[in-house]
Each structure stands twice: as structure tokens, then as C-alpha cells.
Amino acid sequence: xxxxxxxxxxxxxxxxxxxxxxxxxxxxxxxxxxxxxxxxxxxxxxxxxxxxxxxxxxxxxxxxxxxxxxxxxxxxxxxxxxxxxxxxxxxxxxxxxxxxxxxxxxxxxxxxxxxxxxxxxxxxxxxxxxxxxxxxxxxxxxxxxxxxxxxxxxxxxxxxxxxxxxxxxxxxxxxxxxxxxxxxxxxxxxxxxxxxxxxxxxxxxxxxxxxxxxxxxxxxxxxxxxxxxxxxxxxxxxxxxxxxxxxxxxxxxxxxxxxxxxxxxxxxxxxxxxxxxxxxxxxxxxxxxxxxxxxxxxxxxxxxxxxxxxxxxxxxxxxxxxxxxxxxxxxxxxxxxx
Amino acid sequence: xxxxxxxxxxxxxxxxxxxxxxxxxxxxxxxxxxxxxxxxxxxxxxxxxxxxxxxxxxxxxxxxxxxxxxxxxxxxxxxxx
Numbered sequence: 001x002x003x004x005x006x007x008x009x010x011x012x013x014x015x016x017x018x019x020x021x022x023x024x025x026x027x028x029x030x031x032x033x034x035x036x037x038x039x040x041x042x043x044x045x046x047x048x049x050x051x052x053x054x055x056x057x058x059x060x061x062x063x064x065x066x067x068x069x070x071x072x073x074x075x076x077x078x079x080x081x082x083x084x085x086x087x088x089x090x091x092x093x094x095x096x097x098x099x100x101x102x103x104x105x106x107x108x109x110x111x112x113x114x115x116x117x118x119x120x121x122x123x124x125x126x127x128x129x130x131x132x133x134x135x136x137x138x139x140x141x142x143x144x145x146x147x148x149x150x151x152x153x154x155x156x157x158x159x160x161x162x163x164x165x166x167x168x169x170x171x172x173x174x175x176x177x178x179x180x181x182x183x184x185x186x187x188x189x190x191x192x193x194x195x196x197x198x199x200x201x202x203x204x205x206x207x208x209x210x211x212x213x214x215x216x217x218x219x220x221x222x223x224x225x226x227x228x229x230x231x232x233x234x235x236x237x238x239x240x241x242x243x244x245x246x247x248x249x250x251x252x253x254x255x256x257x258x259x260x261x262x263x264x265x266x267x268x269x270x271x272x273x274x275x276x277x278x279x280x281x282x283x284x285x286x287x288x289x290x291x292x293x294x295x296x297x298x299x300x301x302x303x304x305x306x307x308x309x310x311x312x313x314x315x316x317x318x319x320x321x322x323x324x325x326x327x328x329x330x331x332x333x334x335x336x337x338x
Numbered sequence: 339x340x341x342x343x344x345x346x347x348x349x350x351x352x353x354x355x356x357x358x359x360x361x362x363x364x365x366x367x368x369x370x371x372x373x374x375x376x377x378x379x380x381x382x383x384x385x386x387x388x389x390x391x392x393x394x395x396x397x398x399x400x401x402x403x404x405x406x407x408x409x410x411x412x413x414x415x416x417x418x419x
Contacts, residue, residue, distance in 0.1 A: 044380055225399060228383045232390075263380055 011134035011174055012181020013127075013333045014076075014141075017069025018170045018300035019062050020287065021053040027163065034159045041163045046262025050166035050288030052151045059091055060098055062169035063147040064105040066296070070171040071106075075337030076141060078106035081173070083139040084113040085129060087122025087146045087292040089199065089321070090153055091115060102145065112139070119197065120258045120320025121187075122146055122292035123170070127316065128185035128326055130174040145171040146292035153199060155218040164261075165219060166288030170296025172333070179331075183245030186237055187326035196225045197321035230264045230319055235271035237327045238317050242272075245313075245329035250275050253312035254302060254332065258319055259284035259294035268317070279306055291320060303332060310335045341393060341419045346412045353388045354408075357381050367409035375408070385411075395419040 026049045027038040041047055053062060063086065071078055084099040091098035099113035118125040123146035130142035147169030154165045174182070199217045206214055234257070242249060255278050257265055262284050269280055283298035290297060295316055303309055311334050317327035351365045358377050371377035377385060382405070386397050393415050405411045 044378070224379060224383055224402075227380055228387060228399070231384060232387045261380075263384075267384060 006137040008135050009137065010177040010180050011131045012177035012179075013330055014173045014175045015070045015074035015333045015336060016170065016172045016296055016300050016303065017066045017071075017073055018168070018297040019065035019069065020051040020168045020297065021057055021062060023052050023054060024049050025052045030156070030163050033157050034162050036159065036163065044261070044263070045164060046265075046282065046284050047163060047288050049286050051168055053149050053167040059088065059147055059149040059169070060101045060105060062149065062167065063098065063102055063145050063171070066147065066169040066171040067102060067106065067143055067145055070143065070173050072338045073333070073336035074141075074173040074175070076173060078108040080141050081106070081108060081143045082111050083130070083133060083142040084111055085116055085126040085142060085144045086114070087116045087118060087126045087144070088148055089117060089119050089122070089291060090148045090150055092152065094203070098147075099145075102143075118292075118318070118320070118324050118326070119322060120260060120289075120291045120294065121318035121322070121324045121326045123295045124185070124316050124318035124326035124328060125187065125324075127172070127174065127182060127328060127330065128187060131182040131185070134174055134176055141173055141175045143171060143173055145169060146294070146296050148291040148293050150219065150291060153217065153219050158218065158220065160223050161219055161221055164221075164289045166290050168287060168290040168293045168297050170293045170300060172296055172299075181331040183241070183329040185326055185328040186240040186244055187324075189322050189324045190229060190233065191322060193225065193229060193323045194321075196222045196229070196323060226323070227261065227264060229323055230260065231267040231271070234264075234317055234319050234325060234327075235268050237325055238268060238272050238315055241315060241317070241327035241329055247313065247329065249273055249278070251313070252278050252315055252329070254279040254281070254309055254314035256281040256295055256298050256302060256314050257317045259287065259298050260289050260320070279309060299332065307335070341416055343412055343416055346393065346415045346419075347408070349392050350385075350389065350408060350412055353385050353392065357384045357388065365408060367407065367412060369408050370406055371408065372406075389415060393419045
């Protein structure tokens with residue numbers, strides 16, 4: 001007996017939308033608790049300000065705003081979305097997923113929906129999955145959200161992390177296309193270094209001894225180890241992604257890496273020998289590191305600043321806790337329909 | 339072939355000039371990366387990554403923290419390349 005399947009088709013990013021909570025927090029508000037300075041933070045990371053959500057603004061509140069913007073810019077309605085992938089590490093419930101909460105917010109409760117845990121690489125993992133789902137006709141319009149409320153999981157007294165992490169959400173809609181809009185993804189892990197970024201302890205530690213003085217599972221990071229991994233390992237990933245797309249660095253229009261640290265961004269651009277003509281996203285300066293949200297937020301900001309980049313090629317690279325990574329070349333979304 | 343101290347120092351000079359954007363003339367064996375050459379901890383990581391590539395040597399994180407001067411780095415590379 002022979003089974004039937006569908007004929008592959010092409011997919012692309014139809015639209016992008018970003019949401020940043022209104023409260024802007026400058027370095028000056030953070031430095032006293034960590035005995036640091038504005039100058040030091042800017043020099044080490046490029047970060048000048050970041051957005052922090054209020055206590056009553058949830059992760060899904062932010063995600064819904066980004067999602068609605070992306071859906072309307074694609075000229076679609078929430079009913080047109082048949083799959084939601086939510087990349088996040090800061091949804092404070094084990095189950096059900098953040099993606100299904102998004103469904104209820106959108107008034108479309110029947111789409112396939114799931115969360116994706118790949119930390120700062122989560123958005124690029126989501127793009128990879130959405131591309132394959134659309135290519136193979138499992139889905140028609142996939143909403144990929146990267147969203148984080150890292151302020152809930154960052155210790156304001158931790159000198160290694162307090163100035164880095166921030167809040168926000170970004171979303172894209174990925175749908176069918178006449179031409180190739182998303183080139184093959186290059187991805188993988190270096191899990192031997194999985195202790196470099198953690199959120200511990202586990203739920204079980206609380207269950208076994210509720211009376212013990214167990215700390216909240218704030219994010220912790222071995223900054224130099226992660227920095228070294230990123231500058232050493234991610235440039236080859238970017239070059240492989242370009243090769244997989246069949247283009248050379250001089251044919252690239254934009255570089256939108258995960259916004260972890262501006263010095264990582266500079267180092268990668270240099271190592272890959274990207275020409276001056278490539279626009280480089282530096283959203284980290286005013287947004288901080290928003291983990292899974294950083295690439296769609298940076299994409300949205302770059303397109304707002306450079307509208308001529310709509311429809312042009314961009315290299316995306318996500319990398320983070322795991323340590324995991326994913327990179328792909330995409331065609332940036334066209335000028336919004338709305 | 340074993341690397342000479344002069345060859346490694348010349349290579350380190352090139353790397354530090356590239357990473358820190360300083361004049362090669364002020365780089366010498368006794369100069370401290372952080373105090374004399376404006377190489378902070380993250381720049382030091384970039385120097386180390388570049389040196390590993392250039393000299394085909396592995397420099398573990400715990401060794402990096404011990405490298406206060408250019409001479410410390412040069413001697414480690416000469417001994418371990």
C-alpha cells in the first residue's frame with residue numbers, strides 16, 4: 001500500500017511586529033545595586049537603555065501585542081493563523097503552554113500551538129520549524145513569537161546579569177511564497193557547555209523541601225565562557241548559513257544576530273568579513289538582551305530605520321543557553337499591507 | 339616546529355593592535371593587558387580566541403585568568419604550542 005504526501009512549496013516571512021513595554025530603564029537606574037557605571041556597561045555590552053515590563057504586564061500581554069501587529073501587517077486576521085510557535089524561557093507555568101494562552105487572546109482557539117525552549121536561539125529554531133511546516137503543507141500561516149519577561153527571572157543584585165537582560169516580544173507570520181524566502185537552517189548545540197547559562201534550581205528542589213531557603217531560579221551566566229563561545233563558534237555558523245543559501249557575504253543586505261552583546265555582534269561581523277554595505281542590527285543599545293525576542297525586535301527596528309530593506313536578504317543567528325544555536329538567511333518581509 | 343618567543347610576541351602584537359586599536363610600539367613583554375594596553379576581560383577573550391587560531395594552541399579559561407602581562411601569554415603559547 002502506498003501512502004500519499006504533499007508536494008513541497010516555498011515559504012517566507014510575511015510580516016514582523018515588535019512590542020516593547022513602555023518603561024525605559026537607563027543604566028543609571030541599575031548601577032548602584034551592582035557597583036558599576038553607565039560607562040562600564042556601555043563599553044562591555046553596548047547597552048544604554050532597556051525596556052522593563054511592569055508587574056501587571058505579563059509575558060503573554062506583550063506577546064499578544066506583537067502578534068496582533070504582525071498578523072495585521074501580513075494583511076491577515078487571527079483566524080488565518082493555523083499554527084502558533086512561542087519561543088520563550090520565561091513563561092511561569094509548566095502547562096498549558098504560553099502558545100495556547102496566545103490562542104485564547106486572539107480568539108482563535110483551534111490552531112496548533114506549542115512552546116519552544118531554545119533560549120536565545122528560540123526564534124531561529126521557530127523560523128526553521130515554521131518554514132518546514134509551510135513547505136510541507138502541514139500549515140499555511142504560522143505565527144512565530146519570541147517573547148521574554150526576563151525581569152521576572154533576573155537578580156537585580158547579580159553583577160553578571162542585572163544589566164544585560166530585559167523584556168519584550170516580537171513576532172513574525174510565515175506563510176507560502178512563490179520564491180524561496182527562507183534558506184536552509186544551520187543548527188546544533190555545544191551541550192558540553194550547558195552549565196554556562198542556567199535557570200536553577202528545579203521545581204523538584206522546592207517540592208522535596210518547601211521549608212528550605214531555596215533561591216528563585218534566576219538566570220545565571222558565565223559571561224566570558226559564553227562570549228568566547230559566541231565569538232569563536234558563531235561566525236562559522238553564519239558562513240555555513242550563507243553557503244546553504246547559495247550567497248556570499250557581499251550579496252547579503254542585513255545581519256540580524258541575537259542581541260546578546262554589541263561586542264559579539266562586532267566580532268561576528270568582522271570574522272565573517274561582512275562588507276560595509278551590510279546593515280547590522282544594533283537594537284541591543286536601547287533594548288538590552290531579550291533572549292528569544294531579540295531577533296524579531298531587532299528586525300522590526302531595522303526595517304523601521306531602513307525601509308529600503310523590506311524584501312532584502314538578512315542573515316539571522318540565534319545562540320544561547322544549551323548552548324544551542326541556529327542560523328538562516330531569510331528574505332525580510334515586504335512592506336506591510338497595513 | 340617550535341615557535342620562538344619573538345615570533346609569538348610579533349603575532350600577539352598584531353592581534354592586540356587589531357582588537358584594542360592601540361599602537362604596536364607600546365606592546366612589550368612586561369606590559370599588563372588591562373592596565374597598560376586597555377585590553378579588558380572581554381577584549382582578552384577576543385585576543386585569546388585569535389591567538390588560539392593563529393598559533394594552533396588551546397588556552398583554557400583558567401589559564402586566561404592568570405595571564406596578566408603580554409609575557410605571560412607569550413610564554414604560555416611558546417610552552418604549549
